Amino acid sequence: MANERILVVDDETTIRELICSILTQAGFDSRPVTSGMEALALLHSDDCYSVVLSDLIMAGMDGLSLLARIRQDHPDIPVVMVTAVHDISIALAAIRNGAYDYLLKPFDREQLLAIVHRAMENRRLKLENLAYQTKLESLVAARTELLRRALADLERSYDITLEALGDALDLKDAETEGHSKRVTAFTIAIARAMELPHDHIRVMARGAFLHDIGKMAIPDAILRKPGRLSPEEQEIMRQHAQLGYRILRRIPFLREAADIVYSHQECFDGSGYPRGLKGDQIPLGARIFAIADTFDAITSDRPYRAAQSIPAGRREIERHSGRQFDPEIVQVFLSISQQIWQDLRTEIEVQSSR
Numbered sequence: 001m002a003n004e005r006i007l008v009v010d011d012e013t014t015i016r017e018l019i020c021s022i023l024t025q026a027g028f029d030s031r032p033v034t035s036g037m038e039a040l041a042l043l044h045s046d047d048c049y050s051v052v053l054s055d056l057i058m059a060g061m062d063g064l065s066l067l068a069r070i071r072q073d074h075p076d077i078p079v080v081m082v083t084a085v086h087d088i089s090i091a092l093a094a095i096r097n098g099a100y101d102y103l104l105k106p107f108d109r110e111q112l113l114a115i116v117h118r119a120m121e122n123r124r125l126k127l128e129n130l131a132y133q134t135k136l137e138s139l140v141a142a143r144t145e146l147l148r149r150a151l152a153d154l155e156r157s158y159d160i161t162l163e164a165l166g167d168a169l170d171l172k173d174a175e176t177e178g179h180s181k182r183v184t185a186f187t188i189a190i191a192r193a194m195e196l197p198h199d200h201i202r203v204m205a206r207g208a209f210l211h212d213i214g215k216m217a218i219p220d221a222i223l224r225k226p227g228r229l230s231p232e233e234q235e236i237m238r239q240h241a242q243l244g245y246r247i248l249r250r251i252p253f254l255r256e257a258a259d260i261v262y263s264h265q266e267c268f269d270g271s272g273y274p275r276g277l278k279g280d281q282i283p284l285g286a287r288i289f290a291i292a293d294t295f296d297a298i299t300s301d302r303p304y305r306a307a308q309s310i311p312a313g314r315r316e317i318e319r320h321s322g323r324q325f326d327p328e329i330v331q332v333f334l335s336i337s338q339q340i341w342q343d344l345r346t347e348i349e350v351q352s353s354r
């Protein structure tokens with residue numbers, strides 16, 4: 001308690017000395033000052049005070065003005081107003097303006113010490129509460145950051161797993177070598193040109209990468225058959241969209257991507273499969289993917305024909321605008337420079353040969 005400093009502000013010498021002597025006897029370190037300005041100067045140089053006891057009616061700066069300044073500059077220090085009975089309405093105004101309490105003159109020793117103790121206890125609780133809150137906030141922030149990092153790590157390892165899955169499919173279905181990676185890159189390029197949010201693009205990229213994952217469940221005899229498929233075989237082959245959807249929809253972070261996989265063979269005019277969806281019914285990611293997929297098929301070597309040029313691929317996409325493809329997305333696709341497609345192809349080839 002000896003360290004508890006109390007600032008006593010009163011322009012009346014007798015009252016000031018009386019208060020200070022009671023506080024000193026009780027073991028407090030009391031600092032008397034004679035005006036509000038002096039009190040502020042002292043607080044400004046060192047605000048280690050547990051309580052301020054201030055007269056209400058003083059020459060110069062009065063108690064209310066001093067209170068306002070202390071509330072503003074040193075909000076942690078409780079202020080007790082010392083006042084005569086006839087000032088009670090001003091004392092109440094002081095409480096409304098943030099004074100901790102008021103002490104009526106004349107007062108005895110016990111009353112003074114009781115109010116000082118209460119004010120100190122109040123301040124201690126407030127500071128404890130504040131410290132607890134600050135600690136809690138930093139604890140929550142730290143935990144949130146840990147969680148965010150763990151989730152990012154998890155997502156990264158998911159993506160690595162996905163890549164392995166896509167590679168496995170590329171190996172099984174030799175015709176599509178590098179196809180998954182290229183359509184993913186092309187889908188991302190179109191989605192970026194459309195200025196879609198990053199989160200959406202990520203979902204679309206996963207959907208594009210895994211679009212044919214259902215082919216894992218198609219018998220090799222059909223998947224790798226060199227000639228034309230019979231109508232029955234074609235029917236089985238077409239199930240890959242739904243099979244892929246069924247594989248992915250149970251994986252929570254791939255649920256949205258699963259919708260793209262389900263719809264990746266749909267056409268804008270409703271002539272696609274498996275559900276014959278039309279226009280906006282087809283998820284945006286699947287509409288973007290459809291363009292990326294066809295563009296890659298045209299500009300890649302196939303066992304039965306050589307790759308066509310990028311301008312030929314662009315013309316082919318334009319030709320099917322409004323039928324197979326969403327015309328608005330076709331416009332965005334056509335606005336992307338030829339060089340970008342060339343660079344993406346080269347980049348993926350380099351990556352795959354590593």
Ligand SMILES: [Fe+2]
Binds near residue numbers: 211212240264265
């Ligand atoms: Fe497909």
